Amino acid sequence: MTVTEADAPAEALLRVRDLRVSFPGKGRRAPRTEVLKGVRLDIRPGETLGLVGESGSGKTTLGRAVLGLVPVDSGTITFAGERIDQAGRARRRELSRDLQVVFQDPYTSLNPSLTVGDTLAEPLLGHGVSAREARARVGDLLDRVHLPADAAARLPREFSGGQRQRVAIARALALRPRLVICDEPVSALDLTTRRTVLDLLLEIQEETGVAYLFVTHDLSVVRFMSHRVAVIHHGEIVETGDAAAVTTEPRHDYTRALLLAAPVADVAEQRRRRAARASAGR
Known part of the structure; x- marks a missing residue:
């Protein structure tokens, strides 16, 4: 429905x-x-x-x-x-x-040739924020996503996947x-x-x-x-x-199927879900 x-x-x-x-x-x-x-x-x-x-x-x-x-x-x-x-x-x-977006892949959503500081400053400068204020805002953004201040001078390849996604989140929050x-x-x-x-x-x-x-x-x-x-x-x-x-x-059959397909840590529960999916498919 x-x-x-x-x-x-x-x-x-x-x-x-x-x-x-x-x-x-x-x-x-x-x-x-x-x-x-x-x-x-x-x-x-x-x-x-x-x-x-x-x-x-x-x-x-x-x-x-x-x-x-x-x-x-x-x-x-x-x-x-x-x-x-x-x-x-x-x-x-x-x-x-x-209105902003965080994409799926942290490895491809950041420009590899720009430092993190430049990546975060870019949308700010593009919307008329002064260079001085942009630098200050970059520091605030890094702090908000729990990255050190010196991250601004580093390139995306120097970070792990999770850290890159934090950078992507910071960029989405910049404005x-x-x-x-x-x-x-x-x-x-x-x-x-x-x-x-x-x-x-x-x-x-x-x-x-x-x-x-x-x-x-x-x-x-x-x-x-x-x-x-x-x-x-x-x-x-x-x-x-x-x-x-x-x-x-869930009320809809499709939602029930999604729920049954979701992995769980409990082996017995996973076995029950597989049996329920097989039964629903008949």
């Missing part, structure tokens, strides 16, 4: 309505492939909405549509009361103050945004580092009130991070609700 107007929060920071996105097919005469099929969702100020689905479900495309990185066929995207789905390049540049789209931000990290980065994101949210659209395929991560969860399947939102309810007592 999709979210209804009655389910929508009255004071949404981000509101997506009936969003449709398609991509060209392979070959000149191939029909277009519809990736998002009338998606509707809302995010309140200071809230984390977990967007969960398997690979190819459309979750990353939705995040990219909000960022203006893919064209929208129809529907609306409203941010802070302003419709932005048709915003031009200049307006998108202005919107980057309030003090109201919403950050986190696109599988911990999937490329080992388990220990993953928990550190997730704790950092929660800490930053508590300190700043930033909202997150947290895109992931992992129900355990979305349960840990989110206030509410939206489940996407074949380009449609099939279930939405409180994170604890959706990730423990």
